[in-house]
Amino acid sequence: MPEEQLMVFLCQETILEELGDEALLHSCPSFGEAVGEAINSGNLIPFTTELSGRLGEMDLYKACLLSNFIGFACEKEEDTSAGRGVIELFSKVCTQVYEMFQSAEARGERELPPEVPELYKENASQARAYCGFNILCVSTMAFLTRNAALRRLLAEMGLEEELAYLSEEVPESPYLKSVTYVNSMLKTCSDLKLLVLQPGKQQGFFAVANDLNNCFHLLFLLEEQIAENLGHSYGLESFPAAAPLIGLAHGEYPEEAWAESYSTAFMECNYCTADHAEFRNEDAMALIWGEMPPDCIPAVDRRAVIVLFEGGLRRGFDAPFLFVPHSALRPYVRIEGELTEQEYDAWLTKIEEAMKR
Secondary structure, rough: OHHHHEEEEEHHOOOOHHHOOOOOOHHHHHHHHHHHHHOOOHHHHHHHHHHHOOOHOOHHHHHHHHHHHHHHHHHOOOOOOOOOHHHHHHHHHHHHHHHHHHHHHOOOOOOOOOOHHHHHHHOHHHHHHHHHHHHHHHHHHHHHOHHHHHHHHHOOOOOOOHHHHHHHHOEEEEEOOOOHHHHHHOOOOEEEEEEEEEEOOEEEEEEEEOOOHHHHHHHHHHHHHHHHHOOOHHHHOOOOOHHHHHHHHOOOHHHHHHOEEEEEEEEEHHHOOOOOOOOOHHHHHHHHOOOOHHHHHEEEOEEEEEEEOOOOOOOEEEEHHHHOOOOOOOOOOEEEEEEOOHHHHHEEEEEEOOOOO
């Protein structure tokens, strides 16, 4: 159990003068002692896991500060055991910050009160949540990027509206600068099973996509894999993307990438087009839209289906779609195996049945 003296400090409400002090926890000797003991005894993860389970009891600002230490332990040990408490705290704090902005908008204010003291006077709890929010967002990312189950937990909390609003609609603020990354994790796939078909040549393959938050990124890595592994038979002899873009798509951050763009080699559509060999004008609504999350690709038998057509419109996109928002993410598309002739025919039958429903 954390030392009782430390818990008393963590539960004590933060006063106005303490808000913004990111070193506040170090003013409590019990915190430094407990941290040192946990590290030296090899009990860092059990210690942070227990602290995480008690975040809901603590002062909101101090809990956000403490999440930074818990996230540090996660990154140091590559262990997400303490994640649930951090995600639950995030839900609580995010909701308070959202309600704070909604209240200001309802009063006809387009911005927050210019000074935290005014906000604190109006609603001290929301002020504590607001001042600790960016720290908590960074800590939350340490867990979400490493654990797909925690991404699902966040998704189950129903914060889509709140995250989109705080990411896209409110004035810029240093307390909100990292929320957009958490928002992107709601759209990030994890080991998404793919079925890729090329009806013009009656062939296809299985693949898996991971840690991608938009379909342009998925299609880029998919075409790279086709060129490297199946190029001749699929009509893509080489991958034409600039080297900086390839590095960016795999988690590097080359400055030269931002001046580059890419146009797809194929027309990629959903399974509604699997029964004909060429792209038709009426298939435009079946295009896999690059901006949408990979998990939104229509699936058959738990596999997202991508249909490849040669020629036609080559869709272009810029480097930001290939940006990887955290170093712990591992974006990839991996080809798992080609379909036999019998498997190809069997999948067409499944797709035909799905289209009748």
